[in-house]
Amino acid sequence: xxxxxxxxxxxxxxxxxxxxxxxxxxxxxxxxxxxxxxxxxxxxxxxxxxxxxxxxxxxxxxxxxxxxxxxxxxxxxxxxxxxxxxxxxxxxxxxxxxxxxxxxxxxxxxxxxxxxxxxxxxxxxxxxxxxxxxxxxxxxxxxxxxxxxxxxxxxxxxxxxxxxxxxxxxxxxxxxxxxxxxxxxxxxxxxxxxxxxxxxxxxxxxxxxxxxxxxxxxxxxxxxxxxxxxxxxxxxxxxxxxxxxxxxxxxxxxxxxxxxxxxxxxxxxxxxxxxxxxxxxx
Amino acid sequence: xxxxxxxxxxxxxxxxxxxxxxxxxxxxxxxxxxxxxxxxxxxxxxxxxxxxxxxxxxxxxxxxxxxxxxxxxxxxxxxxxxxxxxxxxxxxxxxxxxxxxxxxxxxxxxxxxxxxxxxxxxxxxxxxxxxxxxxxxxxxxxxxxxxxxxxxxxxxxxxxxxxxxxxxxxxxxxxxxxxxxxxxxxxxxxxxxxxxxxxxxxxxxxxxxxxxxxxxxxxxxxxxxxxxxxxxxxxxxxxxxxxxxxxxxxxxxxxxxxxxxx
Numbered sequence: 001x002x003x004x005x006x007x008x009x010x011x012x013x014x015x016x017x018x019x020x021x022x023x024x025x026x027x028x029x030x031x032x033x034x035x036x037x038x039x040x041x042x043x044x045x046x047x048x049x050x051x052x053x054x055x056x057x058x059x060x061x062x063x064x065x066x067x068x069x070x071x072x073x074x075x076x077x078x079x080x081x082x083x084x085x086x087x088x089x090x091x092x093x094x095x096x097x098x099x100x101x102x103x104x105x106x107x108x109x110x111x112x113x114x115x116x117x118x119x120x121x122x123x124x125x126x127x128x129x130x131x132x133x134x135x136x137x138x139x140x141x142x143x144x145x146x147x148x149x150x151x152x153x154x155x156x157x158x159x160x161x162x163x164x165x166x167x168x169x170x171x172x173x174x175x176x177x178x179x180x181x182x183x184x185x186x187x188x189x190x191x192x193x194x195x196x197x198x199x200x201x202x203x204x205x206x207x208x209x210x211x212x213x214x215x216x217x218x219x220x221x222x223x224x225x226x227x228x229x230x231x232x233x234x235x236x237x238x239x240x241x242x243x244x245x246x247x248x249x250x251x252x253x254x255x256x257x258x259x260x261x262x263x264x265x266x267x268x269x270x271x272x273x274x275x276x277x278x279x280x281x282x
Numbered sequence: 283x284x285x286x287x288x289x290x291x292x293x294x295x296x297x298x299x300x301x302x303x304x305x306x307x308x309x310x311x312x313x314x315x316x317x318x319x320x321x322x323x324x325x326x327x328x329x330x331x332x333x334x335x336x337x338x339x340x341x342x343x344x345x346x347x348x349x350x351x352x353x354x355x356x357x358x359x360x361x362x363x364x365x366x367x368x369x370x371x372x373x374x375x376x377x378x379x380x381x382x383x384x385x386x387x388x389x390x391x392x393x394x395x396x397x398x399x400x401x402x403x404x405x406x407x408x409x410x411x412x413x414x415x416x417x418x419x420x421x422x423x424x425x426x427x428x429x430x431x432x433x434x435x436x437x438x439x440x441x442x443x444x445x446x447x448x449x450x451x452x453x454x455x456x457x458x459x460x461x462x463x464x465x466x467x468x469x470x471x472x473x474x475x476x477x478x479x480x481x482x483x484x485x486x487x488x489x490x491x492x493x494x495x496x497x498x499x500x501x502x503x504x505x506x507x508x509x510x511x512x513x514x515x516x517x518x519x520x521x522x523x524x525x526x527x528x529x530x531x532x533x534x535x536x537x538x539x540x541x542x543x544x
Contacts, residue, residue: 008450009375011456012371012375013371014371015368016368016371018364019367019368020368022423022424023387023427026424028386030398030401030406031398034397034404079303085289085293089288098297101305103536104304104529105305108525108529109484110485110487111487111509112505112524113307115311115505115517115521119314120310122513126310126314126323129323156303159300159303159304160304175287178286178287179287182286217394217395217397218394219396220487220488224510234396237397237400238396238400238491241400241492242492247404250400254400254401257396258393258397261392261394
């Protein structure tokens with residue numbers, strides 16, 4: 001019986017095999033190599049990691065990244081919460097349209113979005129032109145190719161990722177609780193503060209973790225909207241590898257990045273369910 | 283008496299502002315693409331389609347679009363076959379070790395693509411896969427697996443496992459069970475995963491920046507060069523074409539989900 005049982009299970013294990021082999025050979029192996037290089041080049045040892053404590057430029061990149069990611073996460077959570085709150089309380093038919101407003105930006109190419117922001121924010125861009133034409137300003141504002149531009153673009157990218165986990169958690173809140181509170185005469189803000197907000201807290205934390213770890217390794221938006229002046233970790237790694245051919249340093253930072261992300265996820269693993277985030281699309 | 287909790291006026295206004303912040307900047311590329319000027323601007327005197335003509339008449343742009351399309355198709359096939367089978371196996375076995383396998387399949391979403399791209403740059407050099415169609419297709423296929431695993435797992439969660447047991451009990455082989463019982467029931471989930479895997483490859487830039495240079499020059503790569511070199515309205519035309527294409531795929535997915543839920 002158990003031999004037959006095993007024979008049956010073997011078939012199912014075989015189904016897993018192609019993905020497992022592909023993943024091991026073409027995903028895990030290259031990444032493991034990154035980790036290995038950080039300890040072996042240019043010379044074996046922890047020399048590259050020493051730079052974390054001695055090199056000012058390495059520290060500056062890390063601090064810039066953490067600052068931008070923290071601001072981005074806070075703003076994306078705030079905007080995402082407002083939107084998710086509205087969607088959660090909307091009627092069934094209105095909800096569809098609101099969700100579309102979240103899903104469409106989510107799936108539109110990050111390049112297209114960065115390009116749109118450049119069109120709007122650059123020196124002769126639409127925003128500056130409109131403000132000058134109406135006489136509100138006389139000199140164009142520096143809206144892009146700095147930290148401000150990066151944050152505008154990154155928050156724009158991250159809001160949908162904040163909304164999805166928030167919405168998943170808000171939709172589990174029993175509307176009868178809110179109706180009961182209202183029936184007992186609680187003002188709207190009290191209902192929000194004493195019932196809705198505490199119950200949506202797990203979603204808020206999950207959204208925060210998700211947005212933060214996605215922001216940490218962001219490449220394209222900071223590269224285009226930062227204009228090479230404000231460097232974040234991902235762009236800095238690219239620069240080390242492609243332009244400066246400093247593999248040891250680049251892979252060291254890549255390793256730090258992966259460890260930081262996996263550690264954050266491990267700490268909050270109970271609260272963040274990626275499947276729920278991406279499965280709740282419609 | 284209706285005691286339903288509704289958002290206040292200010293909350294609704296704020297939610298509208300956020301929605302506008304999300305959608306408006308993207309839609310701005312539409313008027314810009316129709317400008318009659320030679321630089322990035324709103325149309326001044328008339329609407330013009332000349333920037334679309336520039337793009338659609340350019341062999342370089344068309345070549346990149348075609349190449350991106352072929353790579354995305356190949357990558358989608360890899361991701362869908364591997365991802366679907368893996369999700370089914372994990373679902374049926376459903377134990378601690380398969381939970382680990384499923385977590386491993388999600389890694390490409392969690393680990394930043396810059397890390398993968400750097401590693402792949404070295405790794406593919408040894409295998410002679412740099413700047414090759416096959417190399418990019420494999421890289422995009424592998425990183426597309428998580429989307430398929432997620433959508434198929436979601437579809438399987440709604441599938442009654444007793445159906446599978448009944449089929450096996452009546453003597454159906456594993457491949458017959460797969461083909462006649464499981465796959466037809468989860469087809470919408472697979473298609474959803476295929477759409478996401480396709481969009482993933484179609485839009486992917488970071489990996490391509492590292493492992494391709496001349497022979498493989500995908501659409502995102504050409505847009506990237508365009509943004510960094512010359513910001514001309516042809517870029518806006520390309521952006522609009524991309525937005526329309528993505529929207530069509532997204533609406534297709536929504537229609538599929540609605541049919542599945544109905």
